[in-house]
Amino acid sequence: MTExxxxxxxxxxxxxxxxxxxxxxxxxxxxxxxxEHGVMExxxxxxxxxxxEDIIFETGGGGTNNAVTFSRLGKLKTAVVTxxxxxxxxxEIMRVLKREHIATPFVQRDRNGKTGYSTIILSREAxxxxxxxxxxxxxxxxxxxxxxxxxxRLFHVSSLGGNLMLMEKIVDHAKKVNAxxxxxxxxxxxxxxxxxxxxxxxxxxxxxxxxxxAAVLTEKKLSDLGGIIKSMKKLSAHSIVTDGxxxxxxxxxxxxxxxxxxxxxxLNLTGAGxxxxxxxxxxxxxxxxPKTALSLGTLNATNVVHHMGAKSGILRHMPSKKExxxxxxxxxxxx
Numbered sequence: 001m002t003e004x005x006x007x008x009x010x011x012x013x014x015x016x017x018x019x020x021x022x023x024x025x026x027x028x029x030x031x032x033x034x035x036e037h038g039v040m041e042x043x044x045x046x047x048x049x050x051x052x053e054d055i056i057f058e059t060g061g062g063g064t065n066n067a068v069t070f071s072r073l074g075k076l077k078t079a080v081v082t083x084x085x086x087x088x089x090x091x092e093i094m095r096v097l098k099r100e101h102i103a104t105p106f107v108q109r110d111r112n113g114k115t116g117y118s119t120i121i122l123s124r125e126a127x128x129x130x131x132x133x134x135x136x137x138x139x140x141x142x143x144x145x146x147x148x149x150x151x152x153r154l155f156h157v158s159s160l161g162g163n164l165m166l167m168e169k170i171v172d173h174a175k176k177v178n179a180x181x182x183x184x185x186x187x188x189x190x191x192x193x194x195x196x197x198x199x200x201x202x203x204x205x206x207x208x209x210x211x212x213x214a215a216v217l218t219e220k221k222l223s224d225l226g227g228i229i230k231s232m233k234k235l236s237a238h239s240i241v242t243d244g245x246x247x248x249x250x251x252x253x254x255x256x257x258x259x260x261x262x263x264x265x266x267l268n269l270t271g272a273g274x275x276x277x278x279x280x281x282x283x284x285x286x287x288x289x290p291k292t293a294l295s296l297g298t299l300n301a302t303n304v305v306h307h308m309g310a311k312s313g314i315l316r317h318m319p320s321k322k323e324x325x326x327x328x329x330x331x332x333x334x335x
Contacts, residue, residue: 011151012103013076014285016278017170018063018158019137020082020107021116022089025268025308027054028121058309059096060118061137062158062184062274065310067102069278069300070156073315074286079103079152081145083136086111096311108144110136120270128270134161138188142166151177154285156278159186164196171203182206182281184273190216194235201236206284208240208277226334229256238290240280240297242273248297249332250280250290258332259294262302271310276301279315295319295327 030050063082071078080102084090086109093115097104116137122128138161147169155174160166167189174181181204189197194217201207209232215222218231225243229251232239239251247260279300283293300315307313 011077011153012079013074013152014067014070014154014156015079015081015106015150015152016063016067016070016156016158017081017140017160017166018066019061019116019134019161020064020080020084020090020093021059021061021118021132021135021137022092023058023060023118023120023270023310025054025056025058025120025122025270026052028052028123054308056308058311059093060271060310061093061116062186064093064097064102065271065274065314066156066158066184066278066281067097068100068311068314069275070282071100071102073279073300073318074282076282077103079106081106081108081140081150083108083110083113083140085109085113085115085136087115089115089117100311106145106150108136108141110139113139120268122268128268130270137161138163140166142169147173152179154180154182154281156182156184156281158184158274158277159188161186162188162191164189164192164200167200171200175203180205180285182208182277184208184277185213187213194219198235204236206238206240206281207232207236208242208280210273211241211243214239214241229334240277242276248276248280248294250294252290254290256332256334257290257294257329259298259327259329262298262327264302264306266305268308269305271313272301272305274310275304275314291329292324294329295324298327299323 063080067078067080070076084093113136116135117133119131120128183204214228218228220227233251242248245261247258250257276297280293280297283296299319303315304313
C-alpha cells in the first residue's frame with residue numbers, strides 16, 4: 001500500500017495515532033514472584049543463565065493494537081498514523097497491518113531509525129515486566145502528516161511520547177473535519193501535569209486512563225476512587241477509568257457505570273488496556289450507548305488476556321446480544 005493508492009480516499013471510519021513496536025514474549029518458571037512493600041517483584045541473578053519455556057514474537061504499540069480492533073472486530077475502514085524504522089521489525093509491522101486490512105499511507109518510515117521494541121517477561125501467574133526501547137515510535141512528525149487526507153469519523157489517539165503539540169494539532173484538525181476524538185494518554189503526556197492537559201481534555205470527546213494514571217492526573221490518592229472519578233468528571237465530558245481486576249467505569253453526565261471483569265484464566269495481560277479502550281470506542285461509535293460500549297470493551301480485553309500477544313486475542317466477530325448481556329454493567333455508587 002502506498003500513499004498514491006489512497007490519495008483518492010476522502011474518508012476513513014477511524015484513524016488511530018500512536019506507537020508501533022516489535023514485541024517478544026518470554027515465559028519463564030524462574031520468575032518467582034514475591035511482594036515487597038506492597039509491590040510485586042521478581043529477581044534474576046546477573047551472570048546466570050535463565051531458562052525460558054516459551055518465546056513468541058508479535059507486534060504491539062497502542063497505535064497498531066487499537067487499529068486492529070476497529071478493522072478486525074468492527075470491520076471498519078481503518079488507517080494508522082505511526083512511525084517505524086527502516087529495519088526488519090518495521091517490515092514485520094507493515095506486513096501485519098496489511099494482513100489486518102489497515103491502511104498504511106500515513107505510516108512514517110525513518111530509514112535511518114530503529115523501530116520500537118519491547119521484551120515482555122512473563123511469570124506463570126501472567127504478571128509481567130516490560131523492557132521497552134521506544135526507538136522512533138514516539139517521534140511522529142506532524143509536518144509529515146498529510147493533514148488534508150486525514151479525515152475520519154473518529155480519531156483514536158494513544159500515547160504520543162509526550163508530544164502535546166501534536167495532540168493539539170489532532171484536536172484542532174478533528175474539529176475541522178467533524179471527527180470525534182478518543183484519547184488514551186500515556187506517561188509522557190501525564191508528565192506535563194493537570195494544568196497543561198486540562199485545556200486539551202475539555203476539547204476531546206472521550207479520555208481513558210487506568211486508576212493509577214487517573215490518580216496522577218487528578219492529584220488524588222490512589223485509594224480515593226470516588227475523588228478520582230469526581231475530578232475526572234470535571235476534566236472531561238466522558239471519562240473511562242479502568243481498575244484492573246476490579247473492572248472499569250464510564251463517567252459522564254449520564255452518571256457512573258461499572259463493568260466487572262469476567263472470571264477466566266489469565267495467560268497474558270499485555271494489550272488488555274488497548275483492547276478495552278478501542279472496543280469501548282468502537283461500541284460507542286456503533287451504538288452510542290456507554291453500557292454496550294463497556295460490555296464490548298470487557299469482552300475484547302477478556303479474550304486478549306487469554307492469548308499470548310497484544311493482538312492475537314482481539315475478537316474477530318461482534319459478540320451476540322446474549323454475550324453482551326453477560327457483562328453485568330450497573331450504575332455505580334461512589335463515596
